[in-house]
Amino acid sequence: MTSLLDRRTFLKGLGIVTVAAACGGAATPSPSASATAVATAAKTAAPVTGTISVYSALNQSTNDQFFAAFKAAYPGVNVDVLPLAAAGELQTRITAEKANPKADIFIGGSSEFHDPLGKQGLLEAYISPNAKDIAAQFKEPTGLWTGWYTGIFGFISNNDRLTKEIGGKKPATWDDLLDPAWKQKLVLPSPLLTGGGYIFIATQIFRFNKDEDRAMAYMKSLHANIAQYIPTSPGALTLIDQGQFVGCPNWSHDILTEKGKGNPVDLTVPSDTGFEVGAISIVKGGKSENLAAAKALVDWSITKEAGDLNVKLSNRGSTRTDVASAPGAPSLTSVKLVNYDRQWATDNKTRLLQKWQSTVGL
Amino acid sequence: MRSLQREPGVLLALLAVVALVAIFIVYPQVRVVVTPGGSYTEFLAGGTWMKPFVNSLQVMALSTVSAVFLGFVFAYAMVYTDMRWKPLFKVIGILPLLSPPFVVAASYLLLFGPRGMITYGVFGQTISIFGLGGIWGVQTIAFFPFAYQLIADVLSRSDARMEQAARNLGAGPWTVFRTVTLPLSRPGLGAAILTTAIYVLEDFGNPWVVGGQFTVLPTQAYSLISGFGDFTSAAAVSTILLALALVLYVAKVRLDGGRSFVTVSGRASSMPRPPVPGWLSSACFAACSVLCGMIVLVYGSLVVSAFTLTFPVNTTFTTSHFAFIFSGANGVALRNTLVYGLAAATFSAPFALLAGWLVQRGTWRGRGLLDLLLIMPAAVPGLFFGVGYVLAFNERWLDWLSSGGLLIILAMIFWNVPVGYQAAVAGLRQVDRSMDEAARSLGASSLRGFRDVLLPMLGSSLRVGFITTFVRAVTTLSVVIFLFTSGTTVATIRIFQLVNDLDWGGATAFTVADIGMAMAALGIIAVLARGRVALGGARA
Numbered sequence: 001m002t003s004l005l006d007r008r009t010f011l012k013g014l015g016i017v018t019v020a021a022a023c024g025g026a027a028t029p030s031p032s033a034s035a036t037a038v039a040t041a042a043k044t045a046a047p048v049t050g051t052i053s054v055y056s057a058l059n060q061s062t063n064d065q066f067f068a069a070f071k072a073a074y075p076g077v078n079v080d081v082l083p084l085a086a087a088g089e090l091q092t093r094i095t096a097e098k099a100n101p102k103a104d105i106f107i108g109g110s111s112e113f114h115d116p117l118g119k120q121g122l123l124e125a126y127i128s129p130n131a132k133d134i135a136a137q138f139k140e141p142t143g144l145w146t147g148w149y150t151g152i153f154g155f156i157s158n159n160d161r162l163t164k165e166i167g168g169k170k171p172a173t174w175d176d177l178l179d180p181a182w183k184q185k186l187v188l189p190s191p192l193l194t195g196g197g198y199i200f201i202a203t204q205i206f207r208f209n210k211d212e213d214r215a216m217a218y219m220k221s222l223h224a225n226i227a228q229y230i231p232t233s234p235g236a237l238t239l240i241d242q243g244q245f246v247g248c249p250n251w252s253h254d255i256l257t258e259k260g261k262g263n264p265v266d267l268t269v270p271s272d273t274g275f276e277v278g279a280i281s282i283v284k285g286g287k288s289e290n291l292a293a294a295k296a297l298v299d300w301s302i303t304k305e306a307g308d309l310n311v312k313l314s315n316r317g318s319t320r321t322d323v324a325s326a327p328g329a330p331s332l333t334s335v336k337l338v339n340y341d342r343q344w345a346t347d348n349k350t351r352l353l354q355k356w357q358s359t360v361g362l
Numbered sequence: 363m364r365s366l367q368r369e370p371g372v373l374l375a376l377l378a379v380v381a382l383v384a385i386f387i388v389y390p391q392v393r394v395v396v397t398p399g400g401s402y403t404e405f406l407a408g409g410t411w412m413k414p415f416v417n418s419l420q421v422m423a424l425s426t427v428s429a430v431f432l433g434f435v436f437a438y439a440m441v442y443t444d445m446r447w448k449p450l451f452k453v454i455g456i457l458p459l460l461s462p463p464f465v466v467a468a469s470y471l472l473l474f475g476p477r478g479m480i481t482y483g484v485f486g487q488t489i490s491i492f493g494l495g496g497i498w499g500v501q502t503i504a505f506f507p508f509a510y511q512l513i514a515d516v517l518s519r520s521d522a523r524m525e526q527a528a529r530n531l532g533a534g535p536w537t538v539f540r541t542v543t544l545p546l547s548r549p550g551l552g553a554a555i556l557t558t559a560i561y562v563l564e565d566f567g568n569p570w571v572v573g574g575q576f577t578v579l580p581t582q583a584y585s586l587i588s589g590f591g592d593f594t595s596a597a598a599v600s601t602i603l604l605a606l607a608l609v610l611y612v613a614k615v616r617l618d619g620g621r622s623f624v625t626v627s628g629r630a631s632s633m634p635r636p637p638v639p640g641w642l643s644s645a646c647f648a649a650c651s652v653l654c655g656m657i658v659l660v661y662g663s664l665v666v667s668a669f670t671l672t673f674p675v676n677t678t679f680t681t682s683h684f685a686f687i688f689s690g691a692n693g694v695a696l697r698n699t700l701v702y703g704l705a706a707a708t709f710s711a712p713f714a715l716l717a718g719w720l721v722q723r724g725t726w727r728g729r730g731l732l733d734l735l736l737i738m739p740a741a742v743p744g745l746f747f748g749v750g751y752v753l754a755f756n757e758r759w760l761d762w763l764s765s766g767g768l769l770i771i772l773a774m775i776f777w778n779v780p781v782g783y784q785a786a787v788a789g790l791r792q793v794d795r796s797m798d799e800a801a802r803s804l805g806a807s808s809l810r811g812f813r814d815v816l817l818p819m820l821g822s823s824l825r826v827g828f829i830t831t832f833v834r835a836v837t838t839l840s841v842v843i844f845l846f847t848s849g850t851t852v853a854t855i856r857i858f859q860l861v862n863d864l865d866w867g868g869a870t871a872f873t874v875a876d877i878g879m880a881m882a883a884l885g886i887i888a889v890l891a892r893g894r895v896a897l898g899g900a901r902a
Contacts, residue, residue, distance in 0.1 A: 053848070059863045082848045084855070085862035088588045093844050095591070096752040100761075102847070116591060192589035227476070228492055228574045234864045235571075238468070242674070244475040258864060261672055350590050362575060 049076035050293035053286065055094065057087035057108035062313045069309055070300050077293045086232075087113040087195060094283060098122055104286040104294045107301065110195040110276040111145055115346045117281065118144035124282040126295055130302045137342070138277050138319040147277035148301045149310055150317040152330050152337075153199060154252035154269040156237060161185075161246045162266075170268040171247075174204065178218070182225040185246040189236050190229040191356060195276065197229070200249050201356055202345040203274030206338035212352070216359045223360040240265055251276075252330050253315035271336040277319065371809045376726070379717050383735050386776040390750030391604075391742060394597050405595040411602060414582040418563055418606070421494065421578055425501040426559040432502065432653060433509025433554055434547075439646035440510075441517040442543075443638045446647065453881070454654040457661055459507045459833040460880050462854050464861050465873040467571035469660050470500055472674070479674065480659070492574035500568045503657065505561055508781065509554035511830065515822045516550025516788055517543075522635040529636045538636065549788040556614045557784050560607050560740040566840060579603055580743045587745075600746045607741030611734055661877070668871035683871035692856055692872070699853040700879055702767060703835040706774035711782045711827035713775070715820060718786025719812050723798065733787075740780035744840030747777045752844050767850040770842055774835040781834075782827020789823035790816070829884065836880045 056063055060083060067079045084090055087109025094103055094117055101122075106114060117123050118140060127143035138147035155171055162168055166181050177186060191197035201219060208214040227245055230236035236248045237255065241263040255267040280301050282294045300306055307318035315326040325331040345352075405411070436455060439445060461467075473480045474491045481487045491499070524546065528538045544551075566580040573581060583599035586592045667673035671680050686692070714736075721733045739747065751773050755763055763769040793816060801811035817824075839854040846855055853876040860869035 060859055060865070061863070080848045082846070083851075083859055084843070085859050089843055091591075092587055092749075093752070095593075096749055096844060097756050099753075100756045100758050102756075102764075190585075192585040198589075227490070231570055232862060234862050235468070237864060238866065239471070239475070242472060242475070243477045244471065254864065261675075263672070263675055350592075353589050362577075 047076050048074050048292050048296045050290045051078040051080060052104040052290050052293045052297060053080045053082065053102060054105040054107055054297070055082050055084070055090045055103040055283075057085055057090055057106075057113075058083070059085060059314060062310065065313055066306070066309060069305070070297060073300055073305075074293070074296050077296060079297075088193070091117060094122060095120065098285070101283050101285040103283040104290045105280065105297055106283055107280045107297075108278055110151075110199070111140070111147055111279040111342065112195055112198065112276075112346050112349065114145040114279040114281045115140065115343075117283075122284055124284040124291070124294075126282050126298060128295070128299045128302060130299050133322075134302055134319050135321075145279040145281040146298060146302060147279050147319045148306070149278035149314075150319055150332060151276045151278065152252045152269060152317065152332070152335060153196065153203060153249060153273045153275060154255055154267050154330065155247060156240050156250050156255040156258070156265050156267060157247040158240050158243045158245075159264045159266055161243055165246060170266070171270045172268075173270050173272065174207065174218075174249075176270070177225060177247075177249075178221050180225075182247070184225065184227045186222075186226045187228045187230050187236050187239055187245045187248045188222075188226050189233040189248075189250065190231050191353060192229075193231045194233050196233045196249075196251055198349060198353065199274050199276055199345075201352060203272070203338055203340070205345075205352070206274065206340055207272045210341075210344075212355065216355060219356055220359050229362075237265075253317075253326070256315045256326070256329055269330045269335045272338050273335060274338055274340050275332065277342065278316065369808050371807060372720070375716060375809065376720050376724075379713070379720060380732065382713070382776075383717075383732065386772055387735055387739055387779075390747070390754040391738075393753040394746050394750045395601055402594050402598050405592075405598045411579070411582065411599055414577045414579045414599075415602065417494075417576055418578045418603075421497055421501070421569070422559050422562045424494075424498045425505065425562045426555060428498070428502040429505040429558050429562070430509045430513075430551070430554050432506040433511075433558075434513050434551070435646065435649050436506065436510045436653070437514035437517055437550075438543075439643075439650050440514055442635060443643040443646045445643045445650070447650075451650045451654055454657050455507055455510060455650075456829075456833070456881075456884075457657050457877070458504050459830070460837055460877045461504060462837045462839070462857050462873050462876055464567065464571060464839075465664065465857060465869055466660065467500060467568050468861070469663050470496070470572060473659065473663060474499075479663075490574075491572055493572075493576045496572035496574075497569050497576065497578075500572055501562055501565060503653075503660075504565075504568060505558050506653075508561060508830070509558050511826050512554040512557065512781070512785055512788065513547060513550040515785055515826050516553075516792065517547050518822065519789065519792055519819075520546045525636050535636075535639055535642070549791045552614055552617065553784040553788045556610055556737070557740060557781055559610055560737070560780070563603055563606055564741055564743050566743050566745065580745075583743060584745065597746070600743060603741050603743065604738065607738060608734065611737055615730075664870045665874055667866060668874045670867070672867060673870070680867075683867040684875070686868055687856075687872045687875055691851065694849075695851045695853050695856045696875060696879060698767060698850055699836050699876065700883060702771050702774060702852065703832045703880070704883065705771045706778065706835045707828045707832035709771075710775040710778050710831040711824050714779050714782030714827045715786040715817070715824055716812075717779070718783050718790060718823075719816065722787050722790040723795070723808075723812075736783045737780050739777050742777070744777065744838055745843070747773060748841045748844040764845065764847060765849070770845050770850060770852070773841050773845060774831070774838070777838070777841055778831040778834050781830040782823070785823040785826035785830075786820065789820045793819055828887075832883070833880060836876060 058066065063081055063083050067081055071077065071079060090106060090109065091113045094101070094106060106117070114123070123144045125143040128146060131139055131146055134147065139145070157170060162170070165185065171177050188200065189197040191201050201215070204218050205212055205215040230239065233250055234254065237250055237258050239245050240248050241258055252267055252269060255265065259265050259267060280298055282298065286294070302320065304320060304322055307320045307323035310316060311318055311323055311326050315329050317325050317329070317331055440448060440452065470491060472478065476482065476488050476490050478491070481489060525538050525542050528542050533541070564580060566584065569576065569578045569581050579599050579602060583596040586596040586599065668683055669679055669681065670677045717736055721729050751769060755769060797815055798808070798811045801815045802808065806814065837854060839858055842852055842855060846852060853872060857869050857872045857876070860872060
């Protein structure tokens with residue numbers, strides 16, 4: 001190696017180290033959402049204190065502003081966020097850590113990721129006083145988890161390729177995806193690896209009134225049109241953005257976000273679709289002095305303020321009826337939903353995934 | 363080495379190595395394998411692992427052959443020929459080692475997918491990279507640098523006099539290569555094949571992104587946990603991987619037989635290598651150019667994406683992604699990455715060398731077992747290595763381990779021991795035992811002989827261990843994903859988060875910063891070692 005190159009890499013390295021060190025301070029909380037949150041703090045009289053460790057499956061941008069707003073509402077509470085936008089990994093981690101739980105709160109991700117933890121006795125039951133505003137279908141009856149946001153399953157298509165190869169015809173129903181024109185042009189988030197992929201299968205079962213054989217026959221026919229099962233839901237969106245494939249069933253809120261960035265894609269919500277309930281739960285066995293603070297976060301996350309903020313940040317819906325949906329976003333009342341039996345879908349997940357695997361031969 | 367009773371220093375060192383291996387390699391894996399639950403044998407009997415098993419073997423055979431072949435060509439070109447641009451090739455050749463997960467594999471999709479910018483954009487082809495072909499191609503490029511480093515290390519240390527002697531006796535270049543160069547490179551070649559094969563077996567990230575429906579054992583293990591929460595079956599898959607590594611190991615030991623590869627004896631050699639024919643230099647140059655061109659393309663697209671608003675839709679120049687990643691928690695993650703990587707490499711490389719010396723020069727019983735255990739971590743998918751550490755060390759009285767990042771460093775050290783260890787053993791096999799004996803007959807203890815005589819000759823093995831541990835430490839996601847805390851987050855975790863956030867610009871900028879930082883760190887070390895520590899590990 002020449003000494004010139006050496007010196008240059010050396011200087012470059014020095015620069016980066018200095019910058020990294022200079023930026024070593026804590027993240028500055030964004031002031032944007034604080035104004036409304038302070039009003040809430042005034043209402044909640046008893047000052048709650050403590051430090052909570054939060055395992056968060058939310059997006060980074062949501063994390064920053066959401067917890068800043070919470071801190072503004074509860075100044076005595078310190079939030080230590082462990083961000084990992086993969087609820088399955090967080091579920092696994094909480095299971096692996098059960099000998100000495102490190103988390104106080106598990107927030108984000110479909111309730112399907114929270115429910116098994118509750119069944120294993122790893123969650124603390126808590127029925128928040130604010131949960132009275134949340135319909136029964138969005139919460140676990142004993143308070144093991146509480147649903148605070150919703151996501152609707154939609155369909156993303158690449159504009160250019162849809163026009164050229166499918167005649168511009170967006171699917172009005174999920175059955176439209178069986179058209180041979182879609183052959184090898186669809187992708188689907190892997191039902192084995194993603195929450196969304198499984199909800200898609202469960203949706204088909206509910207669409208056929210729990211006639212599993214018809215639903216599996218549908219999945220088998222659809223399999224012929226699916227080029228790949230993608231290991232993450234966002235990864236599948238990127239492939240459609242790039243036009244690598246033409247379409248993909250995926251989360252409406254994320255599709256809207258992608259479209260908003262200027263990608264040549266569009267959102268359709270076929271009728272008889274399914275939806276997720278994003279949950280928050282308290283992990284059992286954390287430090288007892290933090291329990292009050294953990295409960296405060298559950299209380300706050302199902303307020304109207306938190307709901308409005310999350311809708312703005314993520315395009316998702318809220319489990320509260322008084323929170324309006326994001327501009328252009330579908331809501332649970334504006335689309336035709338299947339009768340989604342969440343508890344049944346969660347309880348039968350392993351069996352149905354195995355059935356699906358043997359049906360399509362994966 | 364004399365008998366251990368007469369050398370308390372050696373005995374102590376041995377006991378320390380054994381204890382560390384037992385605590386940080388064996389115990390966590392035992393905890394993974396013996397997770398309670400009755401479906402272990404049931405799963406093995408069920409046979410759903412057969413197809414991924416066969417797939418894994420297929421991928422291993424293909425990728426190992428091509429990666430080691432490329433590694434050999436690259437190493438030969440660097441050590442033997444006088445081709446142009448060697449320093450440039452050296453730097454580019456190390457890039458694939460610095461591939462944080464997902465982003466680089468995703469870059470292959472962008473370039474070579476069904477509508478890839480190269481495959482479709484330039485050549486109008488819609489061939490799909492998904493599946494066996496894709497994994498093979500991506501792994502070949504991802505793993506050839508390991509083979510290159512191990513082979514170059516051995517080639518550069520082999521004695522030029524043997525080749526000169528053969529030439530003087532009338533052998534042509536091809537005969538010299540076949541009968542002298544190739545046989546003498548066997549310790550490096552063996553180490554390269556073993557290490558590459560095991561790393562290919564264990565590889566999760568590449569099959570995950572480009573594998574599609576082509577399931578291999580690590581991806582199956584992951585879907586068992588992710589889809590079914592079935593830890594026991596996943597642990598069973600991990601055990602199958604370990605068993606395969608064991609078979610590879612035994613095969614390698616058998617093949618090596620008791621041959622001697624000694625090429626470094628006590629007498630100094632300053633003879634130049636016999637010149638390589640001009641056409642061969644040109645051929646090597648062409649091969650290296652094609653390979654490096656491909657690498658530049660893949661990493662170049664990351665740099666372009668890092669400096670544009672939303673690549674490839676909106677290619678307006680911006681530095682906003684970098685402004686973002688150097689702010690707040692992101693800056694801390696970069697700093698942690700650097701600190702943990704350097705700490706792990708600083709400990710892992712000498713540890714591997716010491717262990718290599720104890721095993722290779724020792725005569726004590728049970729060496730074979732320690733030898734095997736030191737290679738084993740390479741066969742453990744990072745995910746299971748991390749989970750093992752959680753299961754083994756997540757105790758209240760050990761909380762200080764995880765809060766300061768020490769647990770992450772320990773995991774990085776012991777997960778990455780195999781390459782440094784392999785380099786040390788390969789290197790020691792080249793050095794004549796008469797060297798140690800000379801030191802001892804002059805009154806030095808074995809440890810002193812190791813420190814003063816062998817260590818200076820094994821600098822390049824130490825370097826291979828250091829570089830490998832460092833680059834793997836700064837690019838691993840799966841090992842740290844269950845170990846990091848909010849204060850000890852690292853770059854790969856942030857990249858993973860940004861990828862899932864669909865912030866491609868941020869993710870690529872972070873990747874570029876991570877790679878740049880790692881290259882800079884290696885560059886600084888190169889400067890500090892007064893240029894003797896060349897990046898690629900080969901002395902030309």
